Amino acid sequence: MSPPQNRTRTTDPHTDHPMSETTTHPEAAHSAPPKDALPRELLVLNDRSFSWITGRISGIVESKAPRWWFIALFFTSLLTLVCFSCIAYLISTGVGVWGLNHPVGWAWDITNFVFWIGIGHAGTLISAILFLTRQKWRTSINRAAEAMTLFAVMCAGIFPAIHVGRIWMVWFLAPVPNANAIWQNFRSPLLWDVFAVSTYFTVSILFWYVGLVPDLASLRDRATTRIRKLLYGFFALGWRGGNRQWRHYEMVYLILAGLSTPLVLSVHSVVSFDFATSVIPGWHTTIFPPYFVAGAIFGGFAMVLTLMLPARAIFGLHDVITPKHVDNMAKIILLTGSIVGYAYLMELFMAFYGANPYEKWAFLRNRLADPFIAEGIFGIPRAPYWWAYWAMMTCNVVSPQLFWSKWCRSNVLVVFTVCMFVNAGMWFERFVIIVTSIHRDFLPSSWGMFHPTWVDVWTFTGTFGLFLTLFLLFIKFLPMVAMSEVKGVLPAADPHRHDPEAKH
Amino acid sequence: MSTPFTQPPVHGIVAEMPSAQVLFHAAEKLRDRGFKHWDVHTPFPIHGMDAAMGLKKSPVGYFVFFGGLTGSLVALTLAGYPSIIEYPLIVAGKPLNLFTIPAFFPIIFELTILLSAFTAVGSLLAFSGLPRWNHPVFNWDKFARVSDDGFFVLIEAKDAQFNEKGTAKLLAELGATDIALVHEDPI
Structure with a gap:
């Protein structure tokens, strides 16, 4: 049933046109719907007008930033500074300041990289895949989610760059012959990763900017100061909203969505190739690409909700980001979380069924064996990283199962808590995959634990500062909801709707 | 100072329509009357407007x-x-x-x-001819509403059927609530 604030209209729309199928007003199907027909939920509540949307969203940008914004920005900038200081210390001293050792040559650096790049995926899913599947509820969250994608990819990009050690040689990643005239190995997943991530970032920026142009025009037309008029006007490119522009615009938007969809699936697949094409037990798994993509979307949606729920409350956007939006996103978290849970179990099954003793060891004795049941009852010595594995299982597989309940999906506090669990769980997932697989090499003489140093911890914590700083700047200077798209899903946007004020 | 002030040439007529629905029907009528150099300006893309204007799929x-x-x-x-x-x-x-x-x-x-x-x-x-930061339609103050909640029709002077009085009358008949003549920028 629709939530109580969902008003059912009694006006009589034209009903026989085929296009009314895709409109969102509840009684599109018939002027007098049968009693048992469920009305379609409105995407914008309280019968808001076009100019209400413009005013409310642009108002956030135009009004003076509230005090909390400055306080928040102060702390996140401080954290960003911590991040950059740690990077400067790392570069000036050497990678020895991290806790890396033999055999753990990849630890928090690559964990953080995969964590951040995964978060980006939800933004592209919302902006591209939900667009192609005509999920109109995406319109009120896609802008912020795409911004989140860009900022997450920026945070992700830091780690591969700084983990190379001698950063002045990072240009060896580029497809040009290096100082000894040696070319890159184009058959290496690490080089594929360079192409995938940089393409992903570039296309995400283009997609985001194309979506922004009509809204920048709104800010330009409302601008009261010269500097605003100049800056928004410059970036709005002189947009006039002519239909001879819109028809190309819509086609390009569709094409970009069509390009981004396979792109986003490829990016995390390629990231998973970094592991899957190796011969390390625990990494050498064909299930990795789909499992990584599902996990990325899972973690990304949790991050979208982590950002949007507070933003919605602070800016009073309950009419555009409705309970239905939260409900839908919670369902996607449930779905992708269950796919991830399936992948975890399938990994265990393959380790058992595959009869490879190394694989079995990697899963049972390096990850699964807990001190209570495995050690306490069956006498299998506990895995050194059992706590990371079970933290991952609890956060990623158990916690989202709460979303089977409608009550949990509609309770903002529960949703937010589960999202925090998922955020943590997805970081643990990458840590488990990377560190537990390599901390015990084939020879017991090459076994060792990884212990992060303060530089590891603060570099990672600092990236949250960078991420949140960029997001705070975004909500202050750019429209955080795609106004022109939200207007397009209002009932009044349907050209075949009966308009009582029409003159004919 | 000594040269007499001359009005720059007319770019076209812009009319404001009260709603997406009225605009849509106006577009269909203008298409049927065979106008060539005209456009509708809206805050969001209107579903089916390409067909209503007689435009083909974007190439x-x-x-x-x-x-x-x-x-x-x-x-x-x-x-x-x-x-x-x-x-x-x-x-x-x-x-x-x-x-x-x-x-x-x-x-x-x-x-x-x-x-x-x-x-x-x-x-x-x-x-779509972008970026073009300057355009005659921007000379009409009211046109700023195009990115808010305004629906506009622009008929350019270079259209064969254009004449100032007749076109304005036609747009009024199609339901325009406000009509303005826009000029090219003085050079």
């Missing part, structure tokens, strides 16, 4: 196809030429012939997407 897709094709070929050359010809690098005993081409697919795929996206955005700018 952007064809350009994007060739952009993508270029990307594939560039990537194939970029990965294949050094790996097979310029600096053959034997890694893990893999052969150096074209049968190892699947190892280049990820890079080919990514560059195809990248160049397609560049072409798509480039075509958008080219086809």
Whole structure:
């Protein structure tokens, strides 16, 4: 049933046109719907007008930033500074300041990289895949989610760059012959990763900017100061909203969505190739690409909700980001979380069924064996990283199962808590995959634990500062909801709707 | 000062329509009357407006196809030429012939997407005549509402059927609530 604030209209729309199928007003199907027909939920509540949307969203940008914004920005900038200081210390001293050792040559650096790049995926899913599947509820969250994608990819990009050690040689990643005239190995997943991530970032920026142009025009037309008029006007490119522009615009938007969809699936697949094409037990798994993509979307949606729920409350956007939006996103978290849970179990099954003793060891004795049941009852010595594995299982597989309940999906506090669990769980997932697989090499003489140093911890914590700083700047200077798209899903946007004020 | 003030030439007539519905019917009528140089300006794309204006499907897709094709070929050359010809690098005993081409697919795929996206955005700018920061319609203050909740029709003076009085009358009949003559910018 629709939530109580969902008003059912009694006006009589034209009903026989085929296009009314895709409109969102509840009684599109018939002027007098049968009693048992469920009305379609409105995407914008309280019968808001076009100019209400413009005013409310642009108002956030135009009004003076509230005090909390400055306080928040102060702390996140401080954290960003911590991040950059740690990077400067790392570069000036050497990678020895991290806790890396033999055999753990990849630890928090690559964990953080995969964590951040995964978060980006939800933004592209919302902006591209939900667009192609005509999920109109995406319109009120896609802008912020795409911004989140860009900022997450920026945070992700830091780690591969700084983990190379001698950063002045990072240009060896580029497809040009290096100082000894040696070319890159184009058959290496690490080089594929360079192409995938940089393409992903570039296309995400283009997609985001194309979506922004009509809204920048709104800010330009409302601008009261010269500097605003100049800056928004410059970036709005002189947009006039002519239909001879819109028809190309819509086609390009569709094409970009069509390009981004396979792109986003490829990016995390390629990231998973970094592991899957190796011969390390625990990494050498064909299930990795789909499992990584599902996990990325899972973690990304949790991050979208982590950002949007507070933003919605602070800016009073309950009419555009409705309970239905939260409900839908919670369902996607449930779905992708269950796919991830399936992948975890399938990994265990393959380790058992595959009869490879190394694989079995990697899963049972390096990850699964807990001190209570495995050690306490069956006498299998506990895995050194059992706590990371079970933290991952609890956060990623158990916690989202709460979303089977409608009550949990509609309770903002529960949703937010589960999202925090998922955020943590997805970081643990990458840590488990990377560190537990390599901390015990084939020879017991090459076994060792990884212990992060303060530089590891603060570099990672600092990236949250960078991420949140960029997001705070975004909500202050750019429209955080795609106004022109939200207007397009209002009932009044349907050209075949009966308009009582029409003159004919 | 000494030269008499002359009005710059007329660019066209802009009319404001009260709603998307009225605008849609007006567009259908203008299309049926055979107007050529005209446009509707709206805060969001209106579903079905292309047909109502008699516009064909946007040709952007064809350009994007060739952009993508270029990307594939560039990537194939970029990965294949050094790996097979310029600096053959034997890694893990893999052969150096074209049968190892699947190892280049990820890079080919990514560059195809990248160049397609560049072409798509480039075509958008080219086809919609952007960036163009200055346009006669902006001379009418009320036109600022186009990015808020205003629906406008613009009929350009270069249309064969254009004449100031008749066109204004026609737009009023089609339901316009406000009509203005816009001029080119003085040079």
